[in-house]
Amino acid sequence: MSALAVDLGIAVAKVGFVMGFVLNLGGLMTWVERKQSAVMQDRVGANRASIFGLRLIGLFHPLADAIKMLTKEDFIPARADRALFLAAPFVSVFFALAGFATIPFGDVLRVGGREISLQAVALNAGILYVFGMLSMGVYGVLLAGWASANNYALLGGQRAAALMISAEIAIGASIMGVCMVYGSLDLQEIARGQGAYWAGVIPKWGIFTQPLGLILFLTAGIASTKRIPFDFPEGESEIIGYFIEYSGMKFGMFMMADFVETVVIAGMTTALFLGGWQVPWLFADGFQFPGGLSVGLPHLVVVALQIGAFVLKVVLMCWFLMLVRWTLPRFRYDQAMRLGWLGLLPLAVLNIVVTAAVLLL
Amino acid sequence: MATLKPVLVTRQVPASPRQRLYLVEVLIGLGVTAGHFFRNMGRWLSGGKGAVTYQWPEERRPLAPRLRSLHRLVRREDGSPRCVACMMCETVCPAHCIYIVAAEHPNPDIEKYPERFDIDLGKCVFCGYCVEACPEDAIRMDTGILEFSAYSRAGMIYSKEVLLGLEPAGADGLPTVQPPAAVIRRGFP
Ligand code: SF4
Ligand code: SF4
Numbered sequence: 001m002s003a004l005a006v007d008l009g010i011a012v013a014k015v016g017f018v019m020g021f022v023l024n025l026g027g028l029m030t031w032v033e034r035k036q037s038a039v040m041q042d043r044v045g046a047n048r049a050s051i052f053g054l055r056l057i058g059l060f061h062p063l064a065d066a067i068k069m070l071t072k073e074d075f076i077p078a079r080a081d082r083a084l085f086l087a088a089p090f091v092s093v094f095f096a097l098a099g100f101a102t103i104p105f106g107d108v109l110r111v112g113g114r115e116i117s118l119q120a121v122a123l124n125a126g127i128l129y130v131f132g133m134l135s136m137g138v139y140g141v142l143l144a145g146w147a148s149a150n151n152y153a154l155l156g157g158q159r160a161a162a163l164m165i166s167a168e169i170a171i172g173a174s175i176m177g178v179c180m181v182y183g184s185l186d187l188q189e190i191a192r193g194q195g196a197y198w199a200g201v202i203p204k205w206g207i208f209t210q211p212l213g214l215i216l217f218l219t220a221g222i223a224s225t226k227r228i229p230f231d232f233p234e235g236e237s238e239i240i241g242y243f244i245e246y247s248g249m250k251f252g253m254f255m256m257a258d259f260v261e262t263v264v265i266a267g268m269t270t271a272l273f274l275g276g277w278q279v280p281w282l283f284a285d286g287f288q289f290p291g292g293l294s295v296g297l298p299h300l301v302v303v304a305l306q307i308g309a310f311v312l313k314v315v316l317m318c319w320f321l322m323l324v325r326w327t328l329p330r331f332r333y334d335q336a337m338r339l340g341w342l343g344l345l346p347l348a349v350l351n352i353v354v355t356a357a358v359l360l361l
Numbered sequence: 362m363a364t365l366k367p368v369l370v371t372r373q374v375p376a377s378p379r380q381r382l383y384l385v386e387v388l389i390g391l392g393v394t395a396g397h398f399f400r401n402m403g404r405w406l407s408g409g410k411g412a413v414t415y416q417w418p419e420e421r422r423p424l425a426p427r428l429r430s431l432h433r434l435v436r437r438e439d440g441s442p443r444c445v446a447c448m449m450c451e452t453v454c455p456a457h458c459i460y461i462v463a464a465e466h467p468n469p470d471i472e473k474y475p476e477r478f479d480i481d482l483g484k485c486v487f488c489g490y491c492v493e494a495c496p497e498d499a500i501r502m503d504t505g506i507l508e509f510s511a512y513s514r515a516g517m518i519y520s521k522e523v524l525l526g527l528e529p530a531g532a533d534g535l536p537t538v539q540p541p542a543a544v545i546r547r548g549f550p
Contacts, residue, residue: 040398327394
């Protein structure tokens with residue numbers, strides 16, 4: 001087997017893992033959203049879809065959704081720009097999905113003398129890439145609004161785009177502090193940098209080095225996913241969103257894009273602030289606890305633990321984002337704009353200045 | 362008569378600095394909902410019920426014994442209606458939804474009997490006046506049946522035969538007979 005074929009195989013496997021993870025988690029989020037909101041609100045929640053009387057706490061609902069969306073009338077307005085109208089949901093989903101590519105889900109895996117960096121794409125400017133992808137999502141929204149030939153959809157698209165842009169600038173500014181602390185734009189390097197310890201006890205995770213950055217990033221991140229409390233592009237009954245003219249699976253893709261973006265934001269938070277794949281006191285050759293106790297572990301177990309820790313952290317973050325989504329009421333449009341431009345952005349700049357000052361001292 | 366002057370009532374309490382900061386309040390709110398989440402999860406995982414809602418139609422909310430549900434006509438020992446067609450209920454009914462056709466009873470001890478006795482439940486307001494007015498205790502609203510519906514207005518008209526076929530609810534408040542299938546009739550008076 002040529003080296004090229006092996007490289008190709010490894011790349012395909014990594015991309016497959018990431019795609020499978022993000023898509024499955026995104027799909028599962030439709031169930032989590034219903035079930036978690038139900039549990040939070042003392043309800044029972046989605047449990048009606050059943051196969052031969054088997055309900056499995058509502059796990060068949062995503063399946064039922066898919067069948068419903070695929071069999072619904074696929075409507076295209078007469079005066080819509082057909083090509084753009086069809087392209088918009090794909091653009092939305094694509095850029096949401098592509099965002100996860102540079103997020104590392106483990107350290108290096110050594111097999112047969114090879115060192116495989118456990119991220120779908122190793123980029124030394126990974127953060128910029130994720131940004132790029134998140135910001136491109138605006139195009140899907142704007143295209144949908146424009147191509148629908150519906151003034152309400154157009155307005156909805158403008159609202160969504162204004163929100164996403166104000167949020168993305170705040171995201172960009174809020175994670176500059178992290179880049180400065182760990183001295184890299186490469187997400188893998190940042191994750192590695194979080195393996196250091198203060199006094200051998202407290203891990204140098206972003207949540208401890210950049211607490212303000214975390215809050216700003218989460219706020220702006222939730223805004224960029226267009227979900228509550230920043231969901232004024234949607235709101236079925238009172239606000240008319242950019243997807244008003246979409247039906248069936250094309251509408252489902254916009255929903256899916258939101259869920260996938262939630263997963264991407266969870267992954268970003270994990271990689272930047274929660275130590276990525278780091279397990280506390282787990283080093284390349286096993287655990288070394290602060291007391292001096294150490295447990296040796298084989299390489300494969302360490303890698304498996306790291307991947308497990310990453311998945312767990314992402315799932316926990318998804319849970320937290322859902323918790324936020326089902327707790328807070330919606331912002332008014334002007335409030336969200338003011339929060340983005342007059343709250344998050346100046347605070348993020350302040351965060352950069354303070355971080356720089358601390359680093360210089 | 363004194364005229365009432367409109368008064369502007371301002372209920373808005375100025376936000377405290379902590380509330381204006383928003384973040385602390387957000388965290389408190391998240392704590393409240395997360396508390397609900399974990400409490401309900403704990404109840405659910407330990408086999409309990411982590412919800413305050415009822416899963417109708419599998420689960421039914423307990424009903425008050427006094428609740429006025431679907432009417433029924435009470436029978437004598439021999440199965441004939443206890444009603445003597447005195448028209449009291451028809452007269453008292455505020456919705457005018459009871460229609461009785463009286464006929465001579467073969468038994469000379471009983472003056473009349475209802476040849477027809479229909480209640481238009483599409484009009485009934487479930488006030489219970491008919492039950493109160495009846496001197497013979499011939500009509501009651503104790504079946505416990507709440508789930509009756511029809512696809513047409515005529516389907517909401519329940520005849521004497523249907524009303525006689527109903528039974529009182531059990532001790533648990535649940536109906537002891539199935540809700541009658543809608544009886545579709547034409548040529549209603
Ligand atoms: S409950 Fe009231 S409205 Fe209904 S039939 Fe009796 S008297 Fe009429
Ligand atoms: S009041 Fe009683 S006895 Fe009189 S007609 Fe009505 S149900 Fe019959």
